[in-house]
Every structure is written in structure tokens, then in C-alpha cells.
Amino acid sequence: MSxxxxxxxxxxxxxxxxxxxxxxxxxxxxxxxxxxxxSGRGYNIESLAVSxxxxxxxxxxxTIATLGTxxxxxxxxxxxxxxxxxHKVNIYPINDETIFRELALVKFLGxxxxxxxxxxxxxxxxxxxxxxxxxSFIVQALGRRTEIDDFIKKIKVLGQVSISRTGxxxxxxxxxxxxxxxxxxx
Amino acid sequence: MGNQLTGAEIVFKALNxxxxxxxxxxxxxxxxxxxxxxxxxxxxxxxxxxxxxxxxHAAEGYARSSGKPGVVLVTSGPGATNMVTALxxxxxxxxxxxCITGQVPTHLIGTDAFQECxxxxxxxxxxKHNWLVKDVNNLAEVMHKAFDVAMSGRPGPVLIDIPKxxxxxxxxxxxxxxxxxxxxxxxxxxxxxxIEKAVELITKSKKPIIYSGGGVINAGKKAADALTEFTRVTxxxxxxxxxxxxxxxxxxxxxxxxLGMHGTYEANNAMHECDLMINVGARFDDRITGRVDAFxxxxxxxxxxxxxxxxxxxxxxxxxxxxxxxxxLTDVLTTLKNKHSKFxxxxxxxxxxxxxxxxxxxxxxxxxxKFDEKLIMPQYAVERLYELTKNQDAFITTEVGQHxxxxxxxxxxxxxxxxxxxxxxxxxxxxxxxxIGTQVANPGKLVVDIAGEASILMNIQEMSTAVxxxxxxxxxxxxxxxxxxxxxxxxxxxxxxxxxSYTEALPDFVKLAEAYGAIGxxxxxxxxxxxxxxxxxxxxxxxxxxxMVKKDENCFPMIPSGKPHNEMILGPEDEEGITEEGKxxx
Ligand SMILES: Cc1ncc(C[n+]2csc(CCOP(=O)(O)OP(=O)(O)O)c2C)c(N)n1
Ligand SMILES: [Mg+2]
Numbered sequence: 166m167s168x169x170x171x172x173x174x175x176x177x178x179x180x181x182x183x184x185x186x187x188x189x190x191x192x193x194x195x196x197x198x199x200x201x202x203x204s205g206r207g208y209n210i211e212s213l214a215v216s217x218x219x220x221x222x223x224x225x226x227x228t229i230a231t232l233g234t235x236x237x238x239x240x241x242x243x244x245x246x247x248x249x250x251x252h253k254v255n256i257y258p259i260n261d262e263t264i265f266r267e268l269a270l271v272k273f274l275g276x277x278x279x280x281x282x283x284x285x286x287x288x289x290x291x292x293x294x295x296x297x298x299x300x301s302f303i304v305q306a307l308g309r310r311t312e313i314d315d316f317i318k319k320i321k322v323l324g325q326v327s328i329s330r331t332g333x334x335x336x337x338x339x340x341x342x343x344x345x346x347x348x349x350x351x
Numbered sequence: 352m353g354n355q356l357t358g359a360e361i362v363f364k365a366l367n368x369x370x371x372x373x374x375x376x377x378x379x380x381x382x383x384x385x386x387x388x389x390x391x392x393x394x395x396x397x398x399x400x401x402x403x404x405x406x407x408h409a410a411e412g413y414a415r416s417s418g419k420p421g422v423v424l425v426t427s428g429p430g431a432t433n434m435v436t437a438l439x440x441x442x443x444x445x446x447x448x449x450c451i452t453g454q455v456p457t458h459l460i461g462t463d464a465f466q467e468c469x470x471x472x473x474x475x476x477x478x479k480h481n482w483l484v485k486d487v488n489n490l491a492e493v494m495h496k497a498f499d500v501a502m503s504g505r506p507g508p509v510l511i512d513i514p515k516x517x518x519x520x521x522x523x524x525x526x527x528x529x530x531x532x533x534x535x536x537x538x539x540x541x542x543x544x545x546i547e548k549a550v551e552l553i554t555k556s557k558k559p560i561i562y563s564g565g566g567v568i569n570a571g572k573k574a575a576d577a578l579t580e581f582t583r584v585t586x587x588x589x590x591x592x593x594x595x596x597x598x599x600x601x602x603x604x605x606x607x608x609x610l611g612m613h614g615t616y617e618a619n620n621a622m623h624e625c626d627l628m629i630n631v632g633a634r635f636d637d638r639i640t641g642r643v644d645a646f647x648x649x650x651x652x653x654x655x656x657x658x659x660x661x662x663x664x665x666x667x668x669x670x671x672x673x674x675x676x677x678x679x680l681t682d683v684l685t686t687l688k689n690k691h692s693k694f695x696x697x698x699x700x701x702x703x704x705x706x707x708x709x710x711x712x713x714x715x716x717x718x719x720x721k722f723d724e725k726l727i728m729p730q731y732a733v734e735r736l737y738e739l740t741k742n743q744d745a746f747i748t749t750e751v752g753q754h755x756x757x758x759x760x761x762x763x764x765x766x767x768x769x770x771x772x773x774x775x776x777x778x779x780x781x782x783x784x785x786x787i788g789t790q791v792a793n794p795g796k797l798v799v800d801i802a803g804e805a806s807i808l809m810n811i812q813e814m815s816t817a818v819x820x821x822x823x824x825x826x827x828x829x830x831x832x833x834x835x836x837x838x839x840x841x842x843x844x845x846x847x848x849x850x851x852s853y854t855e856a857l858p859d860f861v862k863l864a865e866a867y868g869a870i871g872x873x874x875x876x877x878x879x880x881x882x883x884x885x886x887x888x889x890x891x892x893x894x895x896x897x898x899m900v901k902k903d904e905n906c907f908p909m910i911p912s913g914k915p916h917n918e919m920i921l922g923p924e925d926e927e928g929i930t931e932e933g934k935x936x937x
Binding site for chain 2: 236243246
């Protein structure tokens with residue numbers, strides 16, 4: 166048998182986490198267009214973060230963590246790029262070349278010794294205290310997804326917690342930047 | 352502020368600026384200011400349909416037969432929701448439509464007002480883009496962008512939702528030149544190295560095939576000419592998807608017929624056995640590939656497509672060239688002629704074994720059927736229709752079902768834009784309104800909708816439109832009294848459980864035609880067929896032709912879902928071999 170396009174190496178079939186970053190016009194419905202494309206085509210959204218990043222140009226940056234094979238993620242990139250208000254789409258595999266950050270607010274409820282133990286865990290995990298009462302505290306945890314997962318696991322066993330988390334943010338290391346069609350940094 | 356126009360005036364000024372000559376529409380409360388404007392002007396002709404879906408398909412027929420965008424105008428709420436099928440159809444088949452919908456006044460949006468619906472929300476997945484215009488000063492810009500988006504790149508439908516108060520308000524008109532529409536493209540550059548590599552594969556191939564699709568038609572007449580020249584220069588065999596028919600002359604010996612689920616034996620086997628596949632403007636649709644992991648296992652694949660998201664979506668290819676078919680084919684031809692003139696002169700020899708093999712497959716005569724003395728065979732009806740109309744540049748539309756496949760198999764298209772059929776969505780009820788739009792775009796030409804008796808009832812009300820505007824379309828019904836394609840699947844895949852696929856009560860189509868003010872003709876035996884078809888062609892009025900055909904004929908060849916190309920069913924003799932796995936596929 167001669168070489169065919171079907172001899173895809175196994176790497177391409179591996180399901181992995183990727184972060185999709187899209188720079189879009191901040192206009193009504195744009196998030197629905199992007200998220201609707203994901204649900205309509207059966208792509209997965211693990212987390213999503215979106216906010217305007219340039220008020221003058223009215224540009225928002227949407228960051229979506231997704232699971233898929235390399236081929237699926239490439240297809241996601243091509244499909245998202247077809248949307249009219251989308252300027253650029255980048256894909257970041259989870260590796261050392263990219264910085265990833267998530268943030269969690271954790272309210273812990275407890276008293277006495279338990280409260281103190283929980284606080285110590287927070288201190289060990291370099292969390293920032295935002296609020297304290299005799300029965301509770303609120304901390305902010307910052308880090309990669311897995312770090313925050315680990316921290317939450319530890320504190321959750323001690324008492325009741327209320328958690329609010331952001332989606333992942335991603336930025337490529339080094340001086341390289343992404344530019345729009347006019348050459349301006351995005 | 353001298354030059355202020357109302358929103359409704361802005362809409363019509365923009366339509367004029369974009370050369371729009373006609374629109375298909377239906378009035379209602381939320382578009383009355385726009386309808387006021389229609390009656391005040393003469394340049395744009397409005398065609399009043401009988402159902403908004405009809406307006407959508409009519410605009411599709413207009414667009415596909417003329418290469419210009421189709422424009423529709425409908426009211427809010429039910430007017431908009433009735434358009435959803437046509438928008439989805441246009442989206443799947445890459446047809447440029449500009450749909451204008453009325454909306455409740457801005458201050459009522461979100462209050463569940465009368466005939467309010469979230470039109471942009473509902474149509475987001477079935478348009479290339481849509482806009483809700485909340486400021487009259489943005490209206491002109493949105494109109495220009497709408498035409499740009501609909502026509503650029505891979506064409507498709509767009510929608511502009513205009514609240515009623517915006518249609519009344521006054522604002523400033525900006526011309527298309529004053530509006531920057533170009534910023535939205537191109538986002539992807541054409542890869543030029545692909546051309547060199549592609550040409551190298553082309554010159555080396557021993558078993559090549561060209562597989563062309565609707566993208567060539569969308570790229571215009573010149574692209575079809577370039578494809579024809581490329582095919583002639585290389586002497587390669589060529590097959591086409593349903594949507595690509597007519598880009599290369601269907602009566603040419605280099606044409607192997609349509610490929611895919613109901614394609615010819617030679618086309619599908621050549622696809623399976625080739626060593627080089629050149630996909631020009633097609634998208635590896637599942638009707639084409641059959642079982643993907645057994646699709647053309649030994650070939651290198653070149654894919655030319657204007658839509659980057661089509662590349663490697665279904666089938667992984669070796670060389671992808673993103674660009675307009677005309678540009679890419681012209682580049683390929685130039686490179687071939689300049690650098691490989693020897694190849695151009697000698698290639699007939701190089702691939703003569705391959706042509707011998709193809710001719711062996713051709714001997715199977717996979718489209719043959721048993722002629723019947725007493726009953727009209729549906730294939731025979733299309734064959735006769737072709738023979739009797741082939742000299743007059745006819746335009747053919749279809750509904751969806753067996754008749755559609757027989758039309759594709761037996762009617763030969765020698766020019767692009769002559770064949771309008773709903774492929775991606777497979778919309779029954781498409782053909783009659785599409786014929787109306789086609790006739791509007793091509794006055795004086797013969798336009799025939801090859802129909803099924805079930806499909807035609809889905810938009811039969813548009814006969815009234817055809818009569819009103821004296822559009823002499825011909826509805827040629829292959830009346831088998833069954834939803835034939837459904838019956839065929841039930842026979843082959845569902846143990847002959849003919850559940851709800853027979854229409855117990857059908858109208859008398861001749862009387863129905865007469866009731867609409869059209870002409871009704873019936874043929875029920877092969878001997879009278881030619882005479883009746885000629886009668887149909889002769890009359891300069893809309894006709895419903897009730898062609899009573901054999902009831903239980905199946906459409907062959909057929910690749911059952913889940914089977915590769917080389918496992919086709921050629922006829923009733925080899926109907927075994929359909930797997931349980933294949934049954935769950937559509
Ligand atoms: C709107 C719509 N509903 C249902 C179907 C499913 N369907 C495909 S073919 C077909 C039967 C068509 O019957 P007819 O128009 O008589 O054509 P025939 O197959 O008999 O030639 C049906 C119901 C469809 N394609 N479109
Ligand atoms: Mg039928």
C-alpha cells in the first residue's frame with residue numbers, strides 16, 4: 166500500500182487540553198456567536214473567560230479552554246475565524262511556552278481550630294485574604310488550574326466552602342505578540 | 352442636516368446601489384414602512400409570494416441561476432421563522448441571500464410584544480452573519496456589509512433585522528465607498544507553494560481523477576471554463592458532486608457522471624482506486640465519501656477550496672490550496688503550460704491504462720433500467736425530458752427524493768448555473784419556488800422543476816405566484832404515489848416496513864393546476880410521453896405535468912450508508928449486504 170493521508174500518526178488522535186484565544190469586536194451577541202458555534206458543532210467548553218481588553222478599538226479577548234484532538238482544535242480555529250466579528254484566533258497547547266492563570270474566590274465557613282487550620286492551608290498556598298470574621302474568611306487563590314484544584318481539594322475537606330472561579334487566561338511567553346490586520350498589537 | 356433619509360429609504364437606496372433588480376417578499380405589520388417605499392419606487396420589482404419559505408427558495412433559485420445575490424423581505428415573528436428553512440438551505444449550499452426582516456419597535460424588544468421573536472438569535476447558526484440595527488445611522492453601513500459578507504469568500508445568507516421605528520427614523524446615508532467593508536477579509540492568505548507541489552503530483556499520476564463541486568459554480572462561469580480547460584489539458588477523468596453538475600459538460604466523454612451515494616459505478620470506483628484525487632470546490636460531504644475510513648485509501652489528495660474550515664474537516668488531504676477556484680485553476684494551468692509542456696502533449700498515453708480500466712467499469716452501465724412498454728419508467732421520463740429540451744438551454748430545479756437523483760443522473764448539464772437543487776439540507780418544497788426565482792432571473796428561458804408528488808405539496812401554494820407574474824414554469828412531477836426515497840430505504844434497510852410513506856389521498860394535479868389558473872397535463876403511458884412533453888414545452892404558461900410513473904422503482908446505483916465506494920448496490924439483484932451499523936446512519 167502506498168502512503169495515504171490516512172496514516173495519521175497517533176499523536177493526532179490524542180485528546181488533550183488546549184486553550185483557544187479569540188480577539189473579537191465587542192458587540193452585542195458576539196459571545197453567543199462563539200459559544201453557539203461550540204455547542205452547535207459539538208465542541209467542548211471547559212472554561213470560558215471574556216472581557217474587553219481595548220476600549221478604543223472595542224476589542225474583547227475570549228479565552229476558551231477545550232478538550233479535543235489536534236485535528237478538532239484546528240477545525241475549531243478555522244470555524245471561529247469564519248465568524249465576521251472575529252479578528253484572530255490562536256491555539257495554545259498546555260505547555261511551558263505559555264502562561265496560564267486562573268483565579269478563585271473561596272469563602273470558608275468554620276470556627277476555632279478548624280478555621281485556623283484552614284487559614285494555614287491558605288497561607289501555605291500563597292492565597293490572599295480578602296475578608297475575615299470569627300466564623301469565616303474569604304481568600305483569593307491564583308495559579309494554574311491544577312494548582313487551584315489541589316488547593317480547593319485540601320480546604321474542602323475541612324468545612325463548608327463557597328467557590329467562585331474564573332476561566333483560564335493564557336498568554337504566550339517572550340516578546341512575540343499577536344497583531345491585527347493593521348499591525349497593531351492585540 | 353440636509354440629506355436625511357428615513358430608514359426605509361436608506362434600505363432601498365442601498366439595494367439600488369447594489370444593483371438589486373427584484374426582491375421576493377411578503378408584507379406584515381413590522382415591515383409596512385418598507386412596503387410604503389416599494390410602492391413609491393419603480394426600479395426594484397417586488398414578487399409577492401404565498402409563504403415566506405417560498406420567498407427564500409425563490410431568492411435561492413434567482414441567485415443560483417444568475418450569480419447575483421437573492422434578496423428577500425419578510426415581516427417579524429412568523430415571517431422571520433418561516434424563513435429559517437430557506438436560510439439554512441442557503442447556508443448549507445453556499446447561496447448568497449440578503450434577508451431583511453422587520454422587527455418590533457426598539458422600545459418593545461424583549462417584552463414578548465406581538466409578533467416579536469429573537470430573529471437574530473434564531474438565525475445565528477444558519478446565516479454567515481446577522482445584524483439587529485438599533486440606530487438608523489448604522490443602517491446604510493450594515494446594508495453594505497451585508498452584501499459584502501453574502502458574496503465574499505464562500506457565499507451564504509445574511510440577515511438584517513430592522514425594528515419598525517428605525518424604518519421611520521431619519522438618518523444619514525453613506526455610500527458603499529464610504530464604508531470600510533474590506534476589514535473583515537481576507538484572514539487567510541493563499542498558499543502558493545501548494546500550486547507547485549500540486550502540479551508535480553498531477554504530472555506524475557498514473558490514476559488521477561478530478562472531483563469537482565459547487566465551489567466551481569460559485570466561482571463563476573470563468574471558473575467552469577478553467578476547470579474544463581484543465582480537464583482537457585490533462586485528459587484526466589472528471590466526476591462531480593450533485594452541486595457541481597454543469598461546471599464541466601455532462602455530455603463529454605471525459606465526464607464519468609455524478610459520484611457518491613447515487614453516483615455511477617465508474618465514478619465511484621475511480622474515486623476508490625485512484626492514485627491522485629483533485630478536489631476542486633467540493634467538501635467531502637458524507638453523501639460523497641461513504642465510509643470515511645475506507646474512502647479512496649491509496650490516493651494522494653489535493654483540495655482546492657475557498658473556505659479554510661473545509662480543509663481537513665472530514666478527510667485529511669496531502670495538499671490544501673485555499674483560494675478561489677478560478678484563481679487557483681488558472682495558476683495551475685499556467686504552471687503546467689510553462690513548465691510541463693511535454694506533459695500537456697503526452698498525457699493521453701501516460702494514463703491510457705487508467706482509461707481502459709475506467710471503460711471497463713463503464714461497461715457495467717450502472718444507470719441502465721428495464722424499459723417498460725406500458726408503464727412510464729421514471730428514468731425514461733427524465734431521459735425523454737432531456738432529449739426533448741436539450742437544445743434550448745433549459746434550467747432545471749428539483750424537489751428532494753428519488754426524482755431528484757434521477758434528474759441528476761439522466762439530465763445532462765453542459766453549462767453552469769442551469770441546475771438548482773437542494774443538496775446540503777435536502778429540502779422538499781425547494782423546487783417550485785426555486786423555479787420561480789430562476790424564471791424571474793431568466794425570462795424567456797425554459798425552466799422545469801423535476802418534482803415528486805409528495806415534495807411538490809410542500810410549497811404548492813407558489814403556483815399562485817407563478818400565475819400572477821405570468822412565469823411559465825413547468826412542474827414535471829414523477830408521480831409514483833410514494834415518498835419514493837423513504838419507501839426505498841424502508842425496503843432496503845427496514846425490512847419492508849412501509850410506515851407512513853404512502854400518500855393515501857393525493858390531489859388531482861391536473862385539476863389543481865387548473866384551479867390555480869395554470870395548465871394541467873397528464874401522461875400515463877410511454878407512448879404518449881413525447882407528445883405530452885412537447886405540449887408542455889410549447890405553452891407559454893405555468894404547467895403542472897402529472898407524469899404517472901412506475902410506483903415501486905428504486906434508484907440505483909446506491910452506496911448504502913456506512914459502505915465504501917467499491918461496495919455499491921447496482922440493482923435489485925444485489926440488495927443483500929447492508930449492515931446493522933449502516934442502518935443507524937442517515
Ligand atoms: C422537508 C422535508 N421533510 C422530509 C424529508 C425526508 N424525505 C426525503 S425524500 C422524501 C420523500 C419524497 O417523496 P417525493 O417527493 O414523492 O419524491 P420521490 O422520492 O417519490 O421521487 C422525504 C419524506 C425531506 N427531505 N424534507
Ligand atoms: Mg413520490
